[in-house]
Amino acid sequence: MSTKLLTPERWTPWGEAALRIPDGRTAIIWQGIPGERAWITPTGAGNNQVHGRWSGADHPHPHRRDAPCPKVSACGGCPLMHLDLPGQHQARLSMLRAALDFEQVEVPLPQTVVPSPDGDEHYRHVAKLAVGFAPSGETRLGAFGRGTHHVVPIPGCNVVTPTLAKLMSVVARGARDLGLRPFEVETGRGDLRHVVMRQSRKDGRVMITLVTGRGGKLPRELAERIQDQDGAVTGVAMHVNEQPGNAIYAAEPGEAPGFTRLTGTPLLEEELAGVRLRVGPGDFFQANPGTADRIARDLVALLAPWRSHPVVDLYCGVGSFTLVLAQAHGWAFGAEVVPGAVDRARDNALLNHISAEFAHGKVADVLPEMKRRTEGQGPVVMVDPARRGLEDGVIESIEDLQPAALAYLSCNPRALARDLAIFTRRGWTVRSLQAYDMFPQTAHLETLSLLLPPSAPKVTRRAPQRRRVR
């Protein structure tokens, strides 16, 4: 197929433009924009899909711009970078609308996206980097390239903080100088697999985790070099992952991935809505803490009508929203599967003198205990699941808690739409839906919904207002 004039009709959930072509297949167009008639150059074809890339338009879309990153197509991490910010917001909202329409969920749609408080560039406070070979055979650090498993160096990355961008080069240079090689699962040869760097928005300090295929002295030497070269680095930890697959951390479900301290103190301090939060290696913490702070404040306001009710926070990480809500409601109970994050959540409760408890385990397994602890109190439930959304059976167990209200924070509109469809079929009402820019330049959209159960619970017991923090 030669270059053709085509007009895409819709967005894919991954931020490409798409249209049905006359032979019945779907054309997926990198850097296309729905509604813009443009020249498309074919790049590949399969049975059901053809792929192409945008190569020009006589009348460019009013929101089109030159992507401000030379690696935009090689890296692929920022598929909406060819749109200005209002255009990106419209695109993300139209993906949300498509997901809700697909599941036939009728909800009040947000008209706007709350912008990222730290702007649409350099907002990312975490960089998860892969390690691979350059064509010259040298070790390189970067992102897996678009549609490949080749590592593309991204030292000038527009979305990570400037400190993290600079540190990428420091780590890559150090790895090369010391002779660390990319780890190859097939042969068990090599050293380094991934590098995870997180910077605190609160104080600018950086924690680094070297994910290696095997231990040895080279990772320690690399850690010492990084720590010596950059005063922002608070500490470097190591995690050994010899398992096949692309997961960064190796751990059996429910087990703690092991981390060894190599240098300094690999622990960061963050802050959300005035609550101090320590974050350790392997813990989840939001990539854009500026937007997370805004969401935390909005959550408190959203759930204000139920201030006298206790809070149950499912998928709570290091207790981020649990503690913010516990402060407002008097007490909260969080559940989290990563044991290190649960330890941190308990420490964070003590650090802030906030009354909250935390259970370690899968949400589905700890919900019965949460029911016993909140019986007759009409808890307010908060959920913030991973991209796959709520697991089977969790919605029914949430109903068993007889909650007064549910706040659902989601990073995946398709999983959200599926779950909202189940809730509404079971008689729940979606009272509001707000969209937040957590990941500008990408197709990801964070949303916060408020749901009300079919009938208000009978509250027969007062919520605990414990002084003693466990």
Ligand SMILES: C[S@@+](CC[C@H](N)C(=O)[O-])C[C@H]1O[C@@H](n2cnc3c(N)ncnc32)[C@H](O)[C@@H]1O
């Ligand atoms: C999107 S994060 C949200 C964390 C927290 N609310 C925050 O904002 O920092 C999801 C969290 O759920 C945890 N998780 C994933 N599956 C889980 C499960 N089945 N049960 C309990 N926690 C789970 C992850 O480890 C992660 O910490």
